[in-house]
Amino acid sequence: MNPLIQQLKKYGTMSSEVEHDLYSKITRIVKQKNDFFLKKGQINSSLFVIEKGLVRGFFLRNDKEINSWFGKEDELIGSILPFYAKKTSFENIQFLEDTVLYSITTENLAEIYMRYPEFNAVGRKIAEFLCEFLEERIISLQTENAEDRYRSLITKNPDIFRRINLGHIASYLGVTQETLSRIRSRF
Known part of the structure; x- marks a missing residue:
């Protein structure tokens, strides 16, 4: 089954007509390591699911890359501003x-959504999920120290250190690589 349809089904039921129509509108894309899905200033309003691979969302501050999220297999991914507001992206994927x-x-x-109004419930559930994800990230950044954020990251993504370099992880946690090494040595 198409991985995107499989993910959408997690947010609600869909008729065979909706599934057939979705299938005809979904594109399979193959990207190489270091390619971009989206760059700051672009509007690429797409929702996607990774069948195999890994992405990061990041932005630049003072010419330094700041990782804001990672996405892996079987997760719905998209840039919020282009997708929902049709605004240019602040981030890179x-x-x-x-x-x-x-x-x-x-x-x-x-x-x-227009053709099958009942499918709007799936879209609403996706938006709710994204709001929850963003609020949890904001709360984490505002209330947890780096060690707590590290603990949360390895609890939710135990394989992350095999797939993502320490520089990217340190940036995501908001610490230097040296600080990340000290945190890791305590666990």
Whole structure:
């Protein structure tokens, strides 16, 4: 089954007509390590799921890359501002591994919502999930120290250190690589 349809089904039921229509609008994309899905200033309003591979979201501050999130297999991914508000992206989305993904544009998804109003419940559930994810990240950044954020990261993503370099992880946690090494030595 198409990985994107499989993920969408986690947010609600869909008729065979909706599934068939979605299938015709989803694109399979193959990207190489270090390729970009989105760069700051672009509008790429797509929702996607990775079948195999890994991405990171990051932005630049004072010419320094700041990692804001990582995405891996079987997760719905997209840049919020372009997807929901049709605004240019503040972030970059870059592939950390050779990646196979399945993508649908906002326009195609909106067409499905118009044609099948019952499918809007799935879209609402996705938006709720994204709000929850973002609020948890904000709370983490504002209330937890680096060690707590590290503990949370390895609890939720135990294989992350095999797949993502320490520089990217340190940036995500908001610490230097040296501080990350000290934190890791305590665990």
